[in-house]
Amino acid sequence: MDDEIILETKNLKKSFGKFQALRNVNLKLHKGEVLGFIGPNGAGKSTTIRVILGLIKATGGSAAVFGKDVWKDSVAVHKNLSYVPGDVYLWPNLTGGQTIDLLLHMSGQKHTTKTDDLIKEFKLDTSKKNRTYSKGNRQKVALIAAFSTAVSLYIFDEPTSGLDPLNEVIFQHHIAELKKNGKSILLSSHILSEVEKMCDTIAIIREGNVIETGSLESMQHLTRNTVAVRTKEPLDELQKIDGVYQLKFSDSARTTAEFSADSDQIGNIMTLLSAKIILQLKTTPPTLEDLFLRYYQSADEQKGGE
Amino acid sequence: MTQYTQTFTLLKANLKRDWLKMTIWLIVLVGMFVAVAAKFKSIYGTTKQVSAIAQTLKSQAMVSLFGPLTTNHLNTAIIFAVEMMVFWGIFIVIFNFSLSVGITRGQEESGLTEMVLGGHPVGRLAPLAAACLELVIANSVFVIATGAGMMAANMPESDENGNWLFAITLGAVGLSFGLISLIFAQLVADSHNVTIYNYAFFGITYLVRMMTDVSNPDYTWLSPFGWIEKADIYTKNNWLPVILLLGLGIIGFAVAVLLNGNRDIDSGIIQVRGGKRTSRFLRGSGTLLFWNQKTSSLFWIIGMAVLGASYGSVFNSISKIANDSPVVRQVLGQNGMRHLEQNQILSFVSILGVIFSVLAVVGGAMVTSHLYTEERQGYLQIISTKPQSRSKLLAAYMAYGFVLSVIILFAALIATMEAGNSVLRQPLAFKYFWQIFIAMLPILALFTGILVALIGFVPKWRAAVWVALGGSFVISYFGRLIDLPAWAMKLSPFYWFRKVPLEHIDVVPVTWMTGIALVMLVLGFVGYNRRDIES
Numbered sequence: 001m002d003d004e005i006i007l008e009t010k011n012l013k014k015s016f017g018k019f020q021a022l023r024n025v026n027l028k029l030h031k032g033e034v035l036g037f038i039g040p041n042g043a044g045k046s047t048t049i050r051v052i053l054g055l056i057k058a059t060g061g062s063a064a065v066f067g068k069d070v071w072k073d074s075v076a077v078h079k080n081l082s083y084v085p086g087d088v089y090l091w092p093n094l095t096g097g098q099t100i101d102l103l104l105h106m107s108g109q110k111h112t113t114k115t116d117d118l119i120k121e122f123k124l125d126t127s128k129k130n131r132t133y134s135k136g137n138r139q140k141v142a143l144i145a146a147f148s149t150a151v152s153l154y155i156f157d158e159p160t161s162g163l164d165p166l167n168e169v170i171f172q173h174h175i176a177e178l179k180k181n182g183k184s185i186l187l188s189s190h191i192l193s194e195v196e197k198m199c200d201t202i203a204i205i206r207e208g209n210v211i212e213t214g215s216l217e218s219m220q221h222l223t224r225n226t227v228a229v230r231t232k233e234p235l236d237e238l239q240k241i242d243g244v245y246q247l248k249f250s251d252s253a254r255t256t257a258e259f260s261a262d263s264d265q266i267g268n269i270m271t272l273l274s275a276k277i278i279l280q281l282k283t284t285p286p287t288l289e290d291l292f293l294r295y296y297q298s299a300d301e302q303k304g305g306e
Numbered sequence: 307m308t309q310y311t312q313t314f315t316l317l318k319a320n321l322k323r324d325w326l327k328m329t330i331w332l333i334v335l336v337g338m339f340v341a342v343a344a345k346f347k348s349i350y351g352t353t354k355q356v357s358a359i360a361q362t363l364k365s366q367a368m369v370s371l372f373g374p375l376t377t378n379h380l381n382t383a384i385i386f387a388v389e390m391m392v393f394w395g396i397f398i399v400i401f402n403f404s405l406s407v408g409i410t411r412g413q414e415e416s417g418l419t420e421m422v423l424g425g426h427p428v429g430r431l432a433p434l435a436a437a438c439l440e441l442v443i444a445n446s447v448f449v450i451a452t453g454a455g456m457m458a459a460n461m462p463e464s465d466e467n468g469n470w471l472f473a474i475t476l477g478a479v480g481l482s483f484g485l486i487s488l489i490f491a492q493l494v495a496d497s498h499n500v501t502i503y504n505y506a507f508f509g510i511t512y513l514v515r516m517m518t519d520v521s522n523p524d525y526t527w528l529s530p531f532g533w534i535e536k537a538d539i540y541t542k543n544n545w546l547p548v549i550l551l552l553g554l555g556i557i558g559f560a561v562a563v564l565l566n567g568n569r570d571i572d573s574g575i576i577q578v579r580g581g582k583r584t585s586r587f588l589r590g591s592g593t594l595l596f597w598n599q600k601t602s603s604l605f606w607i608i609g610m611a612v613l614g615a616s617y618g619s620v621f622n623s624i625s626k627i628a629n630d631s632p633v634v635r636q637v638l639g640q641n642g643m644r645h646l647e648q649n650q651i652l653s654f655v656s657i658l659g660v661i662f663s664v665l666a667v668v669g670g671a672m673v674t675s676h677l678y679t680e681e682r683q684g685y686l687q688i689i690s691t692k693p694q695s696r697s698k699l700l701a702a703y704m705a706y707g708f709v710l711s712v713i714i715l716f717a718a719l720i721a722t723m724e725a726g727n728s729v730l731r732q733p734l735a736f737k738y739f740w741q742i743f744i745a746m747l748p749i750l751a752l753f754t755g756i757l758v759a760l761i762g763f764v765p766k767w768r769a770a771v772w773v774a775l776g777g778s779f780v781i782s783y784f785g786r787l788i789d790l791p792a793w794a795m796k797l798s799p800f801y802w803f804r805k806v807p808l809e810h811i812d813v814v815p816v817t818w819m820t821g822i823a824l825v826m827l828v829l830g831f832v833g834y835n836r837r838d839i840e841s
């Protein structure tokens with residue numbers, strides 16, 4: 001990762017009539033970084049991406065790619081960017097192969113051996129008309145064109161929603177390769193394991209606000225680990241100590257327990273556990289899914305409490 | 307019968323979607339029809355007025371446009387029937403085509419049918435049956451409203467039988483063509499192609515009707531569209547055409563049902579073949595547009611050339627002077643007769659210029675407005691993120707549409723000239739056609755400008771260009787026959803060049819029309835660069 005900023009949005013806002021789709025979106029993508037963009041349906045991921053692509057005009061805040069304004073300098077920005085939408089619609093009368101070549105030519109690129117390799121790898125029959133392709137195959141067309149386009153920024157909006165697991169692996173492999181070559185990637189996805197595996201930084205958006213940004217580790221640090229423990233002596237004192245939640249004993253002797261623990265209290269908790277003589281211990285950091293659910297649940301609770 | 311399960315649920319949903327479109331069409335179609343009928347007395351109420359218009363209608367030029375007069379005992383009502391039948395027939399067929407394409411393949415393309423058929427207990431033939439019922443409803447409403455309106459209008463010499471037969475004949479021709487369109491909806495790949503087949507079929511029936519009318523009206527029975535003339539409203543009041551049309555419609559629906567069993571959803575029976583794996587040709591929005599549009603553009607150009615040639619091939623009949631008598635011949639002399647004949651053809655060519663231009667605008671504007679259709683369908687989402695400006699994209703669609711309309715117009719005029727000169731003893735000079743061609747260019751530009759401005763600012767209202775075009779056409783094609791006031795005639799851009807090629811092109815309207823066109827274009831580009839790209 002580099003310090004050079006490829007993409008930055010500041011307090012980005014977008015309204016459709018009275019409806020505020022984006023309230024406050026702050027994103028930063030550095031050179032060589034993979035930014036995962038997650039959030040529930042209708043949170044504003046696609047809207048943010050469409051603003052960044054200069055397809056729709058922000059109603060407030062700013063968005064810049066390569067230091068240029070995404071709306072005013074859209075042509076210059078597009079020279080060095082490639083985009084794959086989640087729902088790919090292609091001209092029904094073109095074949096897949098013709099579409100790939102068209103998209104390459106429009107970006108000033110050529111059909112290279114790399115393109116042929118990608119076609120083989122994704123197992124796409126490029127002689128078929130787009131109208132006969134399945135959703136996944138249309139997505140492959142767009143992905144092949146994007147991966148064989150040499151630019152510095154790649155933007156994917158739920159690119160794997162139609163791909164089978166095998167093709168998803170191929171996709172992940174190519175993302176890793178782009179990253180190795182110092183390319184920057186913005187990836188919006190609902191497949192959290194995918195984001196967890198591939199992204200350096202994660203931004204979570206909810207109701208038009210980016211509510212959390214950072215690496216997975218830093219987010220995990222902010223939240224609780226799951227601890228499963230078996231000790232020789234009863235663990236009653238766990239009920240009193242700070243930073244322990246959802247404590248559950250699974251035996252009457254109270255020597256086997258499962259609970260979640262605040263990361264910053266883990267020291268105290270371990271001291272207590274050691275005093276009870278640990279027989280078995282397993283701690284699991286929260287998965288992105290845990291984090292995700294937690295953010296929404298806590299947000300909903302907050303809302304409920306309002 | 308399980309195949310038809312839930313037809314009525316579907317019908318209700320379709321009607322909910324289409325009611326606005328149907329209402330607007332019906333109000334315009336019925337409203338204008340009845341309004342003209344009510345006003346007719348003041349235009350052609352006296353015997354003198356009737357015999358004056360009879361002279362015009364007897365000329366072969368008018369026969370080719372409106373059909374023949376079948377009786378010598380003319381009166382107000384008969385004049386009305388002759389002037390309105392073919393004209394309204396065209397409109398109601400267009401209305402039915404637009405409805406039927408929308409409820410069949412249009413719906414499938416939006417994915418609605420699949421959701422309905424796949425996820426709900428709906429019979430496989432239910433969508434087709436619902437489409438048929440919707441057409442029946444639309445045309446029945448037309449018939450009832452028109453029939454009742456005609457009774458209320460109480461035109462002199464009209465009678466109850468004739469009024470209802472008139473309304474029912476129009477409804478029947480609409481229904482019949484709408485149901486035939488269901489056949490094409492089963493055959494071809496998408497709604498765009500269904501439209502092409504529809505109009506090809508309609509075009510052929512229209513041309514057969516036109517050519518047989520001027521040569522031998524007995525053969526007009528060959529064309530389903532010609533049948534409507536055979537109803538002889540207010541003279542013989544013949545119900546046979548209605549029976550024939552309804553029979554044809556039933557056959558159309560039956561064939562569609564048979565074909566429907568053999569096709570998959572959102573595809574036609576005619577299978578889509580694969581194609582090339584690579585392309586050197588496709589390099590940008592311009593080449594892409596050409597690639598996507600080339601077939602239908604060619605279709606337009608050839609179709610319009612055929613239309614032109616068909617009109618041209620009847621020029622010898624058209625040149626015949628209606629009140630040809632020895633006295634007239636003597637007064638005018640050989641040269642005078644020739645001159646009169648030539649003027650008669652030239653004023654007909656002038657009318658043809660208007661018809662061809664309207665169709666040319668339709669052909670071109672369909673391409674240009676595709677820019678917004680593709681935007682809505684999501685085809686532009688990847689293209690718009692390529693390093694090409696929006697102005698370039700809009701310019702490509704605008705230029706293609708405009709140039710296509712120019713070529714269409716030129717092809718139609720040249721074909722008219724070639725065919726016309728092959729049958730005329732005294733050929734018409736190229737310059738006449740050239741003058742019409744030049745005079746129509748500002749009009750083509752004007753409509754292109756209006757459309758581009760709409761796409762740039764209020765794309766949802768782009769259909770306004772069709773209203774403007776349709777209005778201009780009705781005014782200039784029809785305005786004289788129903789004696790519209792001068793200010794209303796001036797609203798149509800065609801009005802300003804109505805005397806070309808008999809007179810020279812007036813520079814003033816050329817200037818302001820081109821000026822308005824340019825302003826509209828600039829506005830359109832500014833708007834298109836500012837607005838959000840949808841979906």
Ligand SMILES: Nc1ncnc2c1ncn2[C@@H]1O[C@H](COP(=O)(O)OP(=O)(O)OP(=O)(O)O)[C@@H](O)[C@H]1O
Nearest residue numbers: 016019021039040041042043044045046047048841
């Ligand atoms: N053109 C538009 N007009 C009006 N509202 C819109 C428009 N586009 C998006 N919205 C609204 O903005 C909100 C954000 O939509 P967006 O597509 O960005 O969500 P998303 O995060 O991509 O959701 P998903 O995960 O379902 O793809 C939604 O409530 C949507 O209904």
Ligand SMILES: [Mg+2]
Nearest residue numbers: 045046047157
């Ligand atoms: Mg989305």
